[in-house]
Amino acid sequence: MSDTVDKERGSEAANPKDAAPADGSAGGGDRAVDPRLLVREQGFAGYLTEFKRKVRGGELGSLPVVLGLIIIAVIFQSLNDSFLSAGSVSDIGVYIAGTGIMATGIVFVLLLGEIDLSVGSVAGVGAAVWAVLSVTHNVNDWLAVVIAIVAGLCIGGLHGFFFARVGVPAFVVTLAGFLGWSGLQIWLMGTEGSINTPDSSVVEDLTGYYFEDIAAAYGLALVAVLAYAAALLVDAKRRRGARLPSRPMSEILVRTVVMAVVAFAGAYVLNQSRGLPLALVLFLAVLVIADFAVRRTTYGRQIFAVGGNAEAARRAGINVEWVRISVFGIAGMLAAFGGLFIASLSGGATKSLGAGNTLMNVIAAAVIGGTSLFGGRGKIWSALLGILVIQSIQQGLNLLGMASEIQYMITGAVLLAAVVIDSVSRRTQKTAGRT
Amino acid sequence: MAKETVLALRGISKRFGAVQALTDVDLEVLSGEVIALVGDNGAGKSTLVKTIAGVHPIDEGGIEWEGRPVTINRPHDAQDLGIATVYQDLALCDNLDVVANLFLGNEARHASILDEITMEKRAMELLETLSIRIPSVRIPVASLSGGQRQVVAIARALIGDPKVVILDEPTAALGVEQTAQVLDLVERLRERGLAVILISHNMADVQAVADRVAVLRLGRNNGVFDVATTSHEEVIAAITGASDNAVTRRQARTDKEAAL
Numbered sequence: 001m002s003d004t005v006d007k008e009r010g011s012e013a014a015n016p017k018d019a020a021p022a023d024g025s026a027g028g029g030d031r032a033v034d035p036r037l038l039v040r041e042q043g044f045a046g047y048l049t050e051f052k053r054k055v056r057g058g059e060l061g062s063l064p065v066v067l068g069l070i071i072i073a074v075i076f077q078s079l080n081d082s083f084l085s086a087g088s089v090s091d092i093g094v095y096i097a098g099t100g101i102m103a104t105g106i107v108f109v110l111l112l113g114e115i116d117l118s119v120g121s122v123a124g125v126g127a128a129v130w131a132v133l134s135v136t137h138n139v140n141d142w143l144a145v146v147i148a149i150v151a152g153l154c155i156g157g158l159h160g161f162f163f164a165r166v167g168v169p170a171f172v173v174t175l176a177g178f179l180g181w182s183g184l185q186i187w188l189m190g191t192e193g194s195i196n197t198p199d200s201s202v203v204e205d206l207t208g209y210y211f212e213d214i215a216a217a218y219g220l221a222l223v224a225v226l227a228y229a230a231a232l233l234v235d236a237k238r239r240r241g242a243r244l245p246s247r248p249m250s251e252i253l254v255r256t257v258v259m260a261v262v263a264f265a266g267a268y269v270l271n272q273s274r275g276l277p278l279a280l281v282l283f284l285a286v287l288v289i290a291d292f293a294v295r296r297t298t299y300g301r302q303i304f305a306v307g308g309n310a311e312a313a314r315r316a317g318i319n320v321e322w323v324r325i326s327v328f329g330i331a332g333m334l335a336a337f338g339g340l341f342i343a344s345l346s347g348g349a350t351k352s353l354g355a356g357n358t359l360m361n362v363i364a365a366a367v368i369g370g371t372s373l374f375g376g377r378g379k380i381w382s383a384l385l386g387i388l389v390i391q392s393i394q395q396g397l398n399l400l401g402m403a404s405e406i407q408y409m410i411t412g413a414v415l416l417a418a419v420v421i422d423s424v425s426r427r428t429q430k431t432a433g434r435t
Numbered sequence: 436m437a438k439e440t441v442l443a444l445r446g447i448s449k450r451f452g453a454v455q456a457l458t459d460v461d462l463e464v465l466s467g468e469v470i471a472l473v474g475d476n477g478a479g480k481s482t483l484v485k486t487i488a489g490v491h492p493i494d495e496g497g498i499e500w501e502g503r504p505v506t507i508n509r510p511h512d513a514q515d516l517g518i519a520t521v522y523q524d525l526a527l528c529d530n531l532d533v534v535a536n537l538f539l540g541n542e543a544r545h546a547s548i549l550d551e552i553t554m555e556k557r558a559m560e561l562l563e564t565l566s567i568r569i570p571s572v573r574i575p576v577a578s579l580s581g582g583q584r585q586v587v588a589i590a591r592a593l594i595g596d597p598k599v600v601i602l603d604e605p606t607a608a609l610g611v612e613q614t615a616q617v618l619d620l621v622e623r624l625r626e627r628g629l630a631v632i633l634i635s636h637n638m639a640d641v642q643a644v645a646d647r648v649a650v651l652r653l654g655r656n657n658g659v660f661d662v663a664t665t666s667h668e669e670v671i672a673a674i675t676g677a678s679d680n681a682v683t684r685r686q687a688r689t690d691k692e693a694a695l
Contacts, residue, residue: 235552242556298547301531305539308528315490315522316540317511376530 064421065385076396086272096387097279098341103365103383105334112307113375114170118177119335124185124354126152126336131195131349141202156332160325189351196348206344209278217267217276229256291380308376368418438465441630447496456482457654469631471641474651484601488520489513519592523604526588529577534558537591582613601632
């Protein structure tokens with residue numbers, strides 16, 4: 001035993017001295033680039049190397065989805081050349097808003113590593129609450145919208161309470177919610193079965209209003225590109241000031257140009273049709289706010305921490321219960337908000353609004369977009385990419401006159417493909433030593 | 436540096452239902468000193484540090500911080516006093532990068548917006564002063580080796596400028612080289628004037644870095660030894676209770692009778 005002590009001591013004395021230089025450049029203030037370090041080389045070449053290394057290591061990010069979108073666009077455009085027409089693209093922009101906003105809520109829940117099966121029913125309840133208050137009881141239209149959204153928040157918070165406080169698995173809580181809330185929805189709708197949206201009501205405008213002035217779409221594109229470029233530049237400047245590795249100028253330029261091409265192409269196409277849809281603006285606003293909250297605030301950091309390792313988060317002093325309850329609240333709130341868009345599109349609240357494949361499309365969108373089902377990994381923007389894929393397929397198949405059963409099968413196959421890509425890339429990441 | 440008593444436990448008892456986990460335990464922790472807490476499985480080491488860390492509130496006894504009595508009922512109470520705990524497992528979020536893990540629960544921020552640059556800068560500085568080498572502070576912790584993860588976990592404890600650092604089995608499941616790195620880091624903590632409570636099963640580690648060894652046996656104190664002047668066997672005997680056998684009991688009884 002004392003032999004091992006000596007050995008341990010011996011190695012202990014010898015090792016740290018060698019270890020430091022072996023591990024990296026020897027101490028001192030200079031941070032010379034160690035070949036083993038993963039710090040990116042400066043300059044554009046370094047950026048490309050980094051990108052190649054990531055792809056080879058299985059960190060595909062949004063690449064498969066973007067490629068998938070391009071393939072979908074090429075296939076449907078070759079089958080029916082009205083797929084990429086201004087009207088069709090504009091329709092996609094409007095149709096994605098409702099389910100996209102709901103999918104944003106689901107991304108929050110998936111980041112926690114949980115699932116919310118009730119979003120379809122909650123969307124239905126939201127629409128029913130608004131319709132009953134506004135149309136049947138003549139409550140102020142705006143007030144009714146706010147009450148509907150708050151109702152969604154409370155419903156989601158209730159799910160969160162049962163999950164976080166009582167400890168019922170989220171799957172079961174939200175499954176119960178799925179049944180219970182659709183019951184409430186049918187009960188609220190009463191005997192009529194459907195309530196049409198009155199003309200020029202707030203909900204009618206949600207998907208019916210377009211900023212027809214072409215300046216609106218171009219202006220939004222310009223503001224978005226400038227804000228994006230400014231954010232990148234300020235960040236790079238501050239990082240250089242703090243002597244931290246920063247994005248090279250060339251990368252900022254490439255990113256800004258790509259962003260500008262996408263934004264202005266989108267604005268151009270929308271202006272060819274009816275202009276900038278209000279629905280798309282609201283959806284993008286939800287995405288930007290949610291993305292900021294998730295990536296840049298302590299609250300977002302807490303969500304990732306709880307999704308990655310709830311026990312570690314708890315020991316770090318994070319109020320895990322509150323994070324869980326609030327995330328389910330957000331999912332419920334966004335579900336109710338999305339439900340209003342669906343009501344707006346379909347011309348009113350019905351007993352079956354949000355039933356059928358709404359729930360599956362919403363969850364599929366989040367997963368196709370690249371948010372992990374296992375928690376702690378994902379981006380808010382995956383809601384946009386995923387719902388674009390689903391809506392493009394539906395739009396394309398509709399244009400080809402295919403029946404809904406074919407749509408279901410193809411959407412199912414795409415979802416499976418997305419999860420397969422996710423699993424395979426995860427495996428590659430494991431062999432490349434990264435998860 | 437003068438060694439002062441930072442933390443003192445007086446007669447701590449803790450029950451879990453029918454199980455008496457700790458009975459009347461005393462412990463003094465001095466600044467600039469590594470005190471090892473050793474004991475067999477189930478001796479109450481983990482329970483004891485969890486009471487200090489605020490995970491389990493104590494049932495009886497008192498805790499003194501720098502001479503004045505305090506109560507620690509929640510992890511936050513301990514953190515506010517300046518007690519940082521590094522758990523054997525469950526300490527890091529694999530999906531977050533090194534910077535995020537270091538500052539988790541203690542982020543640099545304006546209002547509630549994260550200040551990533553300040554955090555990254557402070558993380559680099561901290562890792563540098565501790566001579567910690569990791570590939571990048573912006574990669575997920577999942578891609579670090581076991582030793583690097585443990586070192587990050589310990590560095591994480593230092594973010595809030597604590598006075599007492601509790602390390603729960605920091606070298607369990609580490610290789611020789613990685614263990615050496617961690618022990619090296621423990622010594623650097625002591626050099627910085629921190630009080631370190633080191634829980635370990637490995638007597639070699641304890642003898643390498645600890646100044647004193649406190650032994651727990653069946654939830655009770657079983658002696659505090661000075662590492663420099665105590666043999667390995669004496670400590671092992673205190674852990675296993677080998678000193679408590681028929682011979683020593685008879686000895687004690689005859690001594691007592693002789694005294695009367």
